[in-house]
Amino acid sequence: MTMTAIQRITGRGLPLRGNDIDTDRIIPARFLRCVTFEGLGAHVFADDRAQGTHPFNQPQYQGAKILVVNANFGCGSSREHAPQALYRWGIRAIIGESFAEIFAGNCLALGLPVVTTSAAVVAQLQDRLTANPTAELTLDIAQLTLSAADQTWPVRMETGVQQSLCQGTWDACAQLLANREAILATAARLAQG
Amino acid sequence: MSRGTLFDKVWERHQVAVLPGGQTQLFIGLHLIHEVTSPQAFAMLRERGLSVLFPERTVATVDHIVPTENQQRPFLDTLAEEMIQTLERNCKDFGIKLYNIGSGNQGIVHVIAPELGLTQPGMTIACGDSHTSTHGAFGAIAFGIGTSQVRDVLATQTLAISRLKVRKIQVDGDLSPGVYAKDVILHIIRSLGVQAGVGYAYEYTGSTIHGFNMEERMTVCNMSIEGGARCGYVNPDQITYDYLRERPHAPRDWERAVCRWQGLASDPDAIYDDTVTFNAAAIAPTVTWGITPGQGIGVDERVPHLSELPPQERDLAAEAYQYMGVTPGEPIAGMPVEVCFIGSCTNGRITDLREAARVAQGRRVVPGVKAFVVPGSEAVKRQAEQEGLHEVFLAAGFEWRSPGCSMCLAMNPDKLQGRQVSASSSNRNFKGRQGSAAGRTLLMSPAMVAAAAVTGRVADVRELL
Numbered sequence: 001m002t003m004t005a006i007q008r009i010t011g012r013g014l015p016l017r018g019n020d021i022d023t024d025r026i027i028p029a030r031f032l033r034c035v036t037f038e039g040l041g042a043h044v045f046a047d048d049r050a051q052g053t054h055p056f057n058q059p060q061y062q063g064a065k066i067l068v069v070n071a072n073f074g075c076g077s078s079r080e081h082a083p084q085a086l087y088r089w090g091i092r093a094i095i096g097e098s099f100a101e102i103f104a105g106n107c108l109a110l111g112l113p114v115v116t117t118s119a120a121v122v123a124q125l126q127d128r129l130t131a132n133p134t135a136e137l138t139l140d141i142a143q144l145t146l147s148a149a150d151q152t153w154p155v156r157m158e159t160g161v162q163q164s165l166c167q168g169t170w171d172a173c174a175q176l177l178a179n180r181e182a183i184l185a186t187a188a189r190l191a192q193g
Numbered sequence: 194m195s196r197g198t199l200f201d202k203v204w205e206r207h208q209v210a211v212l213p214g215g216q217t218q219l220f221i222g223l224h225l226i227h228e229v230t231s232p233q234a235f236a237m238l239r240e241r242g243l244s245v246l247f248p249e250r251t252v253a254t255v256d257h258i259v260p261t262e263n264q265q266r267p268f269l270d271t272l273a274e275e276m277i278q279t280l281e282r283n284c285k286d287f288g289i290k291l292y293n294i295g296s297g298n299q300g301i302v303h304v305i306a307p308e309l310g311l312t313q314p315g316m317t318i319a320c321g322d323s324h325t326s327t328h329g330a331f332g333a334i335a336f337g338i339g340t341s342q343v344r345d346v347l348a349t350q351t352l353a354i355s356r357l358k359v360r361k362i363q364v365d366g367d368l369s370p371g372v373y374a375k376d377v378i379l380h381i382i383r384s385l386g387v388q389a390g391v392g393y394a395y396e397y398t399g400s401t402i403h404g405f406n407m408e409e410r411m412t413v414c415n416m417s418i419e420g421g422a423r424c425g426y427v428n429p430d431q432i433t434y435d436y437l438r439e440r441p442h443a444p445r446d447w448e449r450a451v452c453r454w455q456g457l458a459s460d461p462d463a464i465y466d467d468t469v470t471f472n473a474a475a476i477a478p479t480v481t482w483g484i485t486p487g488q489g490i491g492v493d494e495r496v497p498h499l500s501e502l503p504p505q506e507r508d509l510a511a512e513a514y515q516y517m518g519v520t521p522g523e524p525i526a527g528m529p530v531e532v533c534f535i536g537s538c539t540n541g542r543i544t545d546l547r548e549a550a551r552v553a554q555g556r557r558v559v560p561g562v563k564a565f566v567v568p569g570s571e572a573v574k575r576q577a578e579q580e581g582l583h584e585v586f587l588a589a590g591f592e593w594r595s596p597g598c599s600m601c602l603a604m605n606p607d608k609l610q611g612r613q614v615s616a617s618s619s620n621r622n623f624k625g626r627q628g629s630a631a632g633r634t635l636l637m638s639p640a641m642v643a644a645a646a647v648t649g650r651v652a653d654v655r656e657l658l
Contacts, residue, residue: 018508018509018512019388019505019508019509020387020388020485020509022485022621022623024602024621024623024624024625024626025623025624025625028625028630029602029603029604029626029628030603030604030628032229032257032604033258033272033273033276033604034272034276035232035233035236035275035276035279036232036233036236037233047624047625047630048624050630051630071388071505072387072388072391072421075387075388075421076323076418076419076621076623077322077323077602077621078230078321078322078323078337078338078339079229079230079339080230080233080321080339080340080341081340083339098388098391099391100391100421101391101392101423102323102336102337102338102339102418102423105338105339105342105354106339106340106341106342109339109341109342110341158214158215158355159214159215160212160213160214160215160216160355161214163213163214164213164214169213169214172212172216172341172342172345172352172353173241173243173341173344173345173348173349175212175213175218175353176218176345176348176349176351176352176353177243177348177349179209179210179218179349179351180349182209182210182218183209183218183220183246183349183350183351186207186208186209186220187220187247187350190206190207190220190222193446193449193450193453
């Protein structure tokens with residue numbers, strides 16, 4: 001399978017405030033009653049959105065690609081349905097203070113980059129996106145920067161993840177398959193106790 | 194970096210390669226699957242023309258979506274029926290063992306694998322479910338994965354994963370009567386927070402932990418993920434070996450296996466990335482009052498004021514007061530509950546049901562409260578019925594159900610309605626978790642849930658024992 005290198009994402013941003021936003025909130029369990037991921041985009045944050053004003057509902061953020069979140073985003077359930085729902089809604093990159101590990105791994109498997117930055121930068125970005133929702137942002141994976149027309153911020157990402165996105169090898173399956181002999185050797189070694 | 198811990202030893206034994214980006218290609222000894230996070234993985238295999246490399250290393254069951262009232266097939270819920278049929282077909286097509294309803298061994302995936310002796314010390318275990326950390330109770334390195342990774346494990350029996358740091362969590366001393374493993378882990382998460390474990394494996398040790406039976410250890414390891422740690426484990430000891438010895442899948446060359454397992458335990462001079470200690474005597478029955486498992490207090494405490502919390506926790510606390518309808522400064526004891534749920538991969542095992550039944554014995558569920566018990570597996574249900582526990586529960590006015598994940602995540606008909614408050618022995622009190630967008634969950638031990646059921650309120654189980 002050929003994979004696309006993901007080096008740069010440009011688009012409008014969407015601020016979503018709050019720590020510890022879990023995957024049950026991103027996609028409630030009733031939407032896991034399915035055997036494909038199709039159609040999940042429509043249900044992203046379904047319950048939160050039904051409560052009233054929510055950035056994913058607001059007209060100024062329709063079509064946004066870059067989600068800006070706070071700490072421990074994506075905690076809880078391992079459901080890949082969560083990043084699938086975000087991706088299918090249109091999100092192509094997530095910037096936050098920190099991410100739950102399983103969620104971050106699931107994002108990478110879809111080619112959805114997650115990068116971290118300081119709480120101060122996140123707050124600044126969220127304020128800017130609230131004041132000026134139409135401003136474009138560019139996330140440069142190779143340079144590890146996020147830039148607006150008038151400013152650039154540094155962002156962080158594990159080097160291996162960065163490389164795999166830039167080189168288009170983020171779909172781990174092919175790499176894992178390539179080491180078939182080493183897998184069989186490990187299995188044989190473990191069987192001996 | 195840690196050195197000489199069980200985590201390090203097991204990781205190194207299972208390392209297949211270092212991938213170009215620096216991640217480890219880790220061999221997965223045991224892969225567990227269920228109906229909710231596997232169908233898309235099999236679809237991806239088919240799309241890519243891949244087969245399952247070691248079908249005998251994957252084991253399946255059905256748990257998340259199964260009804261717990263009427264398990265007659267076809268299910269009344271046609272979507273649930275479709276999901277189960279999809280799993281049945283996938284298992285048949287790829288040669289995977291499925292413990293289906295009626296097999297005698299169906300149940301919550303994290304309950305049945307230990308019961309069957311599939312979970313063993315020194316293994317690496319993965320499952321498309323975040324509570325896979327449960328299996329760490331046996332000294333396994335076990336963690337949850339997403340569906341694309343389920344595909345990877347099916348196709349290659351390996352995962353691309355970054356190495357974790359190791360935090361030693363030492364709990365020493367005796368717990369007071371009425372204080373359980375659930376209280377220990379809720380206390381740990383309350384103290385360290387829900388983000389502290391990100392990037393870590395948790396090693397639970399100390400006299401309290403090693404005094405626990407295997408089911409209590411599973412309860413602790415199960416909720417590692419609620420503290421942010423993808424995996425948590427306990428070094429294997431005689432209690433581990435005694436639990437495993439007669440299980441159907443226990444190794445045949447038993448002495449040799451035990452000898453190997455002993456060598457995998459953390460060395461006395463192992464180096465950890467971090468160490469924290471707790472005093473068991475200081476732990477009270479613990480209840481969550483908020484919307485994360487870290488928002489917990491002793492049953493004899495009051496809901497904290499914002500000023501008592503660290504600044505970074507205040508926004509979430511304010512959100513929690515509003516959602517939960519609790520007032521800072523008020524005691525949590527006495528808060529009325531409407532639904533009481535005993536079950537889940539955290540607390541749906543036989544010892545959990547025994548403790549709950551001890552409280553329910555000779556008492557009655559308060560009128561207007563819905564209380565139900567969902568055994569974690571067919572084996573747990575059988576055992577409980579042999580002991581007559583179901584009669585204790587039924588006589589007290591609890592419903593006695595069939596095994597499944599049930600109202601822990603409410604993918605089946607077991608759901609809260611509206612703003613109902615539940616006392617729940619499960620693991621997550623997230624907004625909307627139990628099936629109603631406004632439903633409210635209070636996490637606690639199974640005995641505390643039983644106490645809530647027979648008083649209609651959050652109650653201190655120590656006064657009922």
